[in-house]
Structure formats: structure tokens, C-alpha cells
Amino acid sequence: MPPSAPGRLLLARLGAGVLDALLPPHCLTCEAAVERQGTQCGDCFRQLARLTAPFCAKCGVPFLHAGQAGPGGLCLACLARPPAYGAARAALRYDAGAQRLILPFKHGDRTDLAAPLAEKMAQAGAALLAACDLIVPVPLHWRRLLSRRYNQAALLAQRLARLAGKPCIPDLLRRTRATPPLGELGAAQRAALLAGAFRLTDRGARRVAGQRVLLVDDVMTSGATAEACALALLAAGATAVDVLAAARVPDPRLQAEA
Template sequence: MDAAASPSRSIAGHLRTALGAVGGACAQTARLVLDIALPTLCVSCREPVAGEGVCAECWAKLSFIAQPYCPRLGIPFVYDPGPDLLSMEAIANPPAYSRARAAVRYDDVARTLVHALKYQDRTDLAPTMGRWMARAGKELLANADILVPVPLHWQRGWSRRYNQSAALAKVISRQSGVRMASGALRRVRATEQQIGLSRAQRASNVQGAFKVADERKADVQGRRVILIDDVLTSGSTVTACTRALLRAKAAQVDVLVFARVVDHHRAPI
């Protein structure tokens, strides 16, 4: 699928986002002119679409994750085993975090959405993706104290100009009313891109890369934290972040992502 976004499409997305925050007849007129001049294209198939960046056909191809799933890892089961039964993976290799939830499986359409948000300046996709995440994480959000986005190193943040995880966290905060603690967690060491690395290399790449600064420990200590990221693959990044938050005395750390890799249908044990 062609995920390339033209400069005019990125500009249109930013303009729509800005106009969405402005009320009044002038803003409505401006939005109408913009829709006529630069109609939104589906980020996946590039067909014109009204509204939120994904056409109905591509939306139908997204694989939303719903129960039954492992209560610890959030990976879907092929059948309902009953309450509280864990997946074999959760038992064999328990994660550092308490629970993980994802809105969708990381398939072709989900990958296109993530890459458009992350690398192609399509911040206009964040509201839709964040709303789906808030629905998927409703159970976690009900008892959470703060949202903490996975941080970028300042060098990458400078080149990319925004943090996609923070953009998603802002939407989830508005949807749920849970406070966002941006900057509570810092990436103190620049790391390689995780793409193409093995599981062991991913874990080594992010080891010691995250820290809660002394002056921000009060934001974390005793709090029930939800860590926000775009994708959960091997879990190396969220594990490193979770350990940093727990060292800062967080009471509990859950993980909420837009998409997660599901290798195959999992069976409970």
C-alpha cells in the first residue's frame, strides 16, 4: 500500500486540526473551502474520504482487538476460556508492567496509520487513533492517576518536531479525564531505531535509556501510571520504561498502545 503523504496533504491535515479547535461561522466556511480545495485522502489506499483519514473499506480491514484476550498481555484468544486465565506467554515470561491493552492488531492498515502519524507528519490522525485507544483501554483508564507517553530523545524530537506518543496521550487525556504527565519520563540516551533488530538486540538497545528525573519523581511516586505508545512489538521499549517508572516508586504501570504485534492466535493455559 502506498503510504506516502504529499506536502499539501500534511498541510491540509494541520489546517483541519487547527480549524477544529476554532468555532464560529468563519471557521466553518474555511473548513468547507479546504475540503473542496484539498479533499482528504485515505491514508492507506489514497481514495478520497470524508473526515478522519481512513475510508470505510480500509477501516473494515482493521483488526480491532476485543475480548476474549489475555488479561495480562491483551493478546486475543481464539476462544473464551473464562475469566482470569492467562496466556502461555504471560505465564512463561511475565512482563514488568501489570497489564497491556491495544486497539488493533499491527496489520497492513494499522502499520500504514502508525507510519503516517510517526514519520509523515500526519498528526491529524491522532484524534481518531487516540479515541480508539481510549475505548480499548477503558478498564485501565478507570483507575489510572496519570498518563505518561514514551519519550523521544531530544535529538530525535528535534528532527521529528513532535512525539507521536505524546500526541496520542493528549487525545486519551481529553477523552478520559486522566492527567497527562508529559516529561515525567525522559529518554536519557539516544538509541538506534528498533526496526530490523532481533528481540535480544531490542532489549539491549533500550537498556538504561529511560529515567524519571529527580524533580519529577513526585509526579510518579505512588501513582497508577498508564504508559502510552504507538506500537507494542517485542515489548523491549515499554519494559525499559516500566522499570524506570517502578524505580521511581510508581504504584503500578499499565501499557496502552494503538497497535500490537500478534504472531498467531494464542491459546490460554
């Protein structure tokens, strides 16, 4: 006879206790001891900058103060050229604290970090998760996927789908061509390189029609990748596309204001 729900909970707690005895819990981002697996020590936790208001109501870029917001709570870039997606949100400001979680996750095979990052994303993007019909990750080009062995955005999307009870299709979007690293490029250069770089699979085109899609990525910088993906999804018949990222890079033009 399978164990009852209380019995399963007891077994899970016993298993966790045995694991903690064999492998004492330590901080996700340093070697400090912690009380529970999958958490950070106090020092590392305090270095995380949660992305809270004020931020642009459209692209989610953080403001230094509410006075930087224009009409409708938008940044100047969104006022000048509104993005194709509806709204973008992120859990963390992309700074040194966030990098200690995201860089090992993205480049260091630390796939265990998907769970704590997804939990933070679910809190920051609760409204977007509640409104969506379908969760889709930003894809990697097949060559990069082959070298990295996993798509970090897909791991986050799958975790978010479990937390929200929403369907996730990891292979709905495809990156049709490889693009060079975008880190040092400006917004216009990023947009030019990414134009037409994403398309839907045949199955994806059928699945997305009439759906509100939540696009998931690890780091949102200029928004060019989100824009290119959103355009492909909307062209295939999605009713709306929102974006949820683990971290958002601040706009240096906004941050430089005294």
C-alpha cells in the same frame, strides 16, 4: 457578548461546512471521498483489524483462539516471566491496514492522524483510562526527537488525556541513551539493549509517587520498551503501570500454530 453554547455549536458547524466546501473531505489513508473530515472510506476501514478477544490478559498479545491462553488467560511468555506492568491493551493488530495509519503518522509528518488513532485507543483501553491517575508517553531520545520534530507517543498521550479528562506529563520520562532500531531483534536482545535506558526527571519522580500511571506508545512489539519504562516508573514510586498502544504486533510463535 460571547456566543452561547448553542451559538458556538452553530458557528463550529458553519466553519466545518466552509472547510468542507473549500477542501472536500477525503479518506485519511487514500484519496477516496468521504462524508466527514478525519474519517476513512469503507474499503480502508474494513482493512483495519481491531484487536479484540482472545488476547493475553497481561501483555495483550493476540491469540489465534482461546485455547492458546494458559492459566489466568496469560500467554506462555507472561506465565514464564510476568512483566512489570499490570496490563497492556492496543486498539489495532499491527498489520498492513494499521500500517497505513501508523507509518505516515510516525514517519511522514501526518500529525493529524493522532486524533483518530487516540479515539480508537480510548475505546480499546477504556478501563485502563478510567483507572489511571496520570498519562505518560514513551519518550524519544533527544537526537531522534530533533530529527523527527515530534514524539508520536506524546501526541497520542495528550489526545487521550483530553478524551479521558486525565493529566498528562509528556516529559516525565527521559530516554538516557540512543538505541539502534529494534525491529529485527528478538525479545531478549531488545530487553538487554533497553535495560536502564529510561529515567524520570526530578519533577517526574515527585509527580509519579503514589500514582497509577498509564504508559502510551504507538506500537507495542515484544513489550521490552514498556517493561523498561514500567520498571523506571515503579522504582520512582508509582503504585502500578498499565500500557496502552495504538497497535500490537502479533507474536509469530502464536500465529504460526495451525
